Amino acid sequence: MEAPDYFTCISYDTVDFLIQSKYVIFGIYLAVEKNVRHIDFNDEVLPHVHIGEFLESAFSCNSLEKCNVVLVMRMQDFPEDIRYKIQKYTSTSFPVSGNFAVSVNSLITSTEIELSALHLMPKGIRERLKECGVCAIGFTADKKQKNMTRKQILLSLDNLLWKFFSDWLIEKNNGVEE
Numbered sequence: 001m002e003a004p005d006y007f008t009c010i011s012y013d014t015v016d017f018l019i020q021s022k023y024v025i026f027g028i029y030l031a032v033e034k035n036v037r038h039i040d041f042n043d044e045v046l047p048h049v050h051i052g053e054f055l056e057s058a059f060s061c062n063s064l065e066k067c068n069v070v071l072v073m074r075m076q077d078f079p080e081d082i083r084y085k086i087q088k089y090t091s092t093s094f095p096v097s098g099n100f101a102v103s104v105n106s107l108i109t110s111t112e113i114e115l116s117a118l119h120l121m122p123k124g125i126r127e128r129l130k131e132c133g134v135c136a137i138g139f140t141a142d143k144k145q146k147n148m149t150r151k152q153i154l155l156s157l158d159n160l161l162w163k164f165f166s167d168w169l170i171e172k173n174n175g176v177e178e
Contacts, residue, residue: 052105133160
C-alpha cells in the first residue's frame with residue numbers, strides 16, 4: 001500500500017496539481033486525440049475524459065510541453081454518480097477491469113511531499129474551492145524560475161470531475177449539456 005505522501009504531480013507553468021498516487025494505476029504518454037471519448041488500451045476499451053483544457057481554464061495555467069498524458073484509474077475509487085457521468089459523457093461502458101482514463105495536456109511525475117507542507121484553504125473559501133476539487137495548497141521554490149514560489153494544489157479528482165461534468169462542459173457548449 002502506498003504511503004499517503006506519494007503523489008502523481010501534473011506540472012503546468014505556474015502550478016503543480018497533486019493527486020494521491022493510490023488513485024492512479026499508472027500514467028503513460030499516448031498519442032491520443034483529446035476529443036475522443038474512449039481509448040483502446042491493453043486489449044480493452046477504456047472510457048476517456050480529457051480534463052487538460054478544463055484545468056487550464058479553471059486555474060489560469062498553461063502546459064509546460066505539448067503532450068497528452070493518460071492517467072489510468074479504477075472506477076471503484078469513485079462515487080456512483082461520477083461513474084454514471086463518465087459513462088454518459090463517453091458513451092462507453094467500463095471494461096471488465098473497471099479502469100478508465102483521464103488525460104491532461106502536460107507532464108506528470110511521481111513525487112513525495114510531506115503532508116504537513118500542504119495547508120487547508122481559509123474557511124471562508126474552503127467550500128467553494130472544494131467544489132472545484134481543491135483540497136489543500138502548498139508552496140515550493142521553483143528552481144527554473146530562480147526561486148519564485150510555485151503553487152502545489154492537492155486535488156480531489158472526484159470533485160474535480162463533478163465540476164467538469166456539471167459546469168464547464170455546459171459553459172463550453174453554450175448552455176447545452178452533453
